Amino acid sequence: MTATIGELISYPIKGCAGTALSETRLTRAGLAHDRAFMVIDTDGLFRSQRQDPRLALIRPVVDAGGEKLALHAPGFEDTRITIDLDSPRREVELFGRGYRGIDQGEVAAEWVSSVLGSRSRLVRVPPEHDRVTDGRTPGTSGYADSDAVHVLSRATLDDLNRRVSGPPVPMSRFRPNIVVDGWDEPHVEDRVHRLVAGDVELGYAKLAIRCAVTLVDQRSGEGAGPEPLRTLATYRRAARGGVAFGIKFAVLRPGVLAVGDVLTVPAWSEPQLHEPRPA
Secondary structure, three states, X not given: OOOEEEEEEEOOEOOOOOEEEOEEEEXXXXXXXXXXXXXXXXXXXXXXXXOOHHHHHXXXXXXXXXXXXXXXXXXXXXEEEEOXXXXXXXXXXXXXXXXXXXXXXXXXXXXXXXXXXXXXXXEEOOOOOOOOEOOOOOEOOOOOOOOOXXXXXXXXXXXXXXXXXXOOOOHHHHOOOEEEEXXXXXXXXXXXXXXXXXXXXXXXXXXXEOOHHHHEEOOOOEEOOOOOHHHHOOOOEOOOOOEEXXXXXXXXXXXXXXXXXXXXXXXXXXXXXXXXXXX
């Protein structure tokens, strides 16, 4: 079958809910506005669903012009701010590394703090942000965990759910940017070296190593473990540690992506994961 883009999802605020898109611009740093914002504590350390699962309740929406940010959460009054790109930069910390952020002001800070129940600030990536990401293909990204674009196929998720004893695990637990439809076999993405859709080209960076965020119900903002990590540990242990599910890509050629776009693979490579054990 022909591989196509089945879903496109951007996550404007790191750790918060995603926005499903029918079409979007792909930049060097990923889908437009993806992880352009981040919630931090009063010391500048990023907040994650690992410790603050209620982040999943926050639904951010950036307007078409990229000038306004609307914030929604169940049980809280919506708020809307003008995105600030000009205020002084402040130090922020992401996985032990220092970056810069632009504080988005008191209204955003008070609203996010109320939802999370702890003092927080909201920052945006500055225009001069020049982060370099690692992996087989280097690139850049905003406040993503690592590389710019996370790709996961429907076949890969279906294979996991055939192994899980209990309710199926939804795609939202893995927070992909691009969901691929049409591959007949699971984990085809492990072997993709270059991925092309129209004028857009992505380069394989590394495996997506999964963490406790996959144990959070993205609708309720509450823990719902032990799946999928329990089952993934039986057949998806990565050679360098952890369990892998999906692939991170760097952007080689920006452009426009749309749901339904045909995906082609001009170059394949050997997967980094050990051969899965029989189910």
